[in-house]
Amino acid sequence: MSRRPRICDYGDSSYRQDFWEGQGRDYEDAVERRLLRSLFQRRGGCRLLEIGAGFGRISGEYRAYEQVVLLDYSLEQLQYARRQLGDDGYLYVAADAYRMPFRPASFDAATMIRVLHHFEDVPAVLRQIRAVLADESRFILEYANKRNLKAMARHLLGRNGWDPYSLAPVEFVELNFNFHPDYMRQRLSESGFRLQRALPVSWFRLNVLKRALPTGMLAALDAALQHTGWELSPSIFLDLHTTGNGSQALIPAEDPLAIMRCPETGAALRRAEGGLVSDGGIRWAIQQGVYDFRQPLSKM
Numbered sequence: 520m521s522r523r524p525r526i527c528d529y530g531d532s533s534y535r536q537d538f539w540e541g542q543g544r545d546y547e548d549a550v551e552r553r554l555l556r557s558l559f560q561r562r563g564g565c566r567l568l569e570i571g572a573g574f575g576r577i578s579g580e581y582r583a584y585e586q587v588v589l590l591d592y593s594l595e596q597l598q599y600a601r602r603q604l605g606d607d608g609y610l611y612v613a614a615d616a617y618r619m620p621f622r623p624a625s626f627d628a629a630t631m632i633r634v635l636h637h638f639e640d641v642p643a644v645l646r647q648i649r650a651v652l653a654d655e656s657r658f659i660l661e662y663a664n665k666r667n668l669k670a671m672a673r674h675l676l677g678r679n680g681w682d683p684y685s686l687a688p689v690e691f692v693e694l695n696f697n698f699h700p701d702y703m704r705q706r707l708s709e710s711g712f713r714l715q716r717a718l719p720v721s722w723f724r725l726n727v728l729k730r731a732l733p734t735g736m737l738a739a740l741d742a743a744l745q746h747t748g749w750e751l752s753p754s755i756f757l758d759l760h761t762t763g764n765g766s767q768a769l770i771p772a773e774d775p776l777a778i779m780r781c782p783e784t785g786a787a788l789r790r791a792e793g794g795l796v797s798d799g800g801i802r803w804a805i806q807q808g809v810y811d812f813r814q815p816l817s818k819m
């Protein structure tokens with residue numbers, strides 16, 4: 520892709536109120552939290568990057584890590600997250616995931632939940648993620664599965680307009696993509712990730728079931744189905760590790776600037792009045808405790 524990929528900017532949207540709060544999605548939320556808890560309960564680490572953290576809905580599930588860095592393109596979503604979570608153990612970075620403002624090997628874990636479906640250039644974002652992870656790091660990736668049971672049934676009845684079995688991603692609404700499991704495996708392997716486990720999630724996204732059965736019961740049934748590995752649900756969580764021989768060690772960092780770098784030039788950053796400045800003279804803002812790498816304040 521030669522032009523810059525488009526970004527799905529949530530800006531100051533009311534995603535939290537319009538999609539989650541009181542919107543009948545307690546089951547989806549419970550299922551994802553329960554799974555993340557089980558994936559991280561015994562295994563923490565030093566520094567986790569949450570890509571597309573939004574308003575911090577699930578950021579509290581990563582407490583096993585000493586530091587959690589929330590990255591999102593939306594400054595407003597991050598400012599809300601900061602008001603909820605505070606600064607102790609958390610860092611907030613407004614940036615484009617296609618242009619990460621971090622030095623290589625800054626993290627020993629990353630997650631990306633309900634975000635990849637907004638990316639039109641999957642190889643490009645996976646390369647960025649791999650670069651900021653040290654060797655043998657963990658990456659939990661959720662993606663929207665185009666080959667799910669509902670899509671297969673609709674295809675059989677001629678109601679889809681697209682083929683759930685073809686490998687190419689389908690953009691069913693502008694900047695909303697579903698991906699085939701084999702497409703994801705290929706892209707991940709090319710980008711330096713090794714698959715440990717695929718966990719099919721959110722089997723019961725049917726209002727009739729969600730109304731009839733208690734959320735806890737549905738979430739427990741879902742958890743049982745996740746272990747089948749049948750990749751036929753609308754959402755798939757992948758438990759991945761970065762490949763490598765361990766030569767690229769995690770950067771230790773007392774100061775957040777040790778892991779940050781200018782997303783335009785890759786140069787080191789230092790503090791300056793009102794924000795940061797790169798060695799090449801590019802200035803970036805810090806807004807209410809959020810490092811803002813979306814657009815520079817000025818260039819030399």
Ligand SMILES: C[S@@+](CC[C@H](N)C(=O)[O-])C[C@H]1O[C@@H](n2cnc3c(N)ncnc32)[C@H](O)[C@@H]1O
Nearest residue numbers: 527529571572573576591592593615616632633
């Ligand atoms: C559907 S929300 C998911 C938020 C959160 N992960 C959750 O599950 O509640 C998708 C998020 O991805 C962010 N996003 C989309 N494209 C991005 C990009 N190129 N760089 C950084 N964040 C991006 C949006 O701003 C939005 O907050």
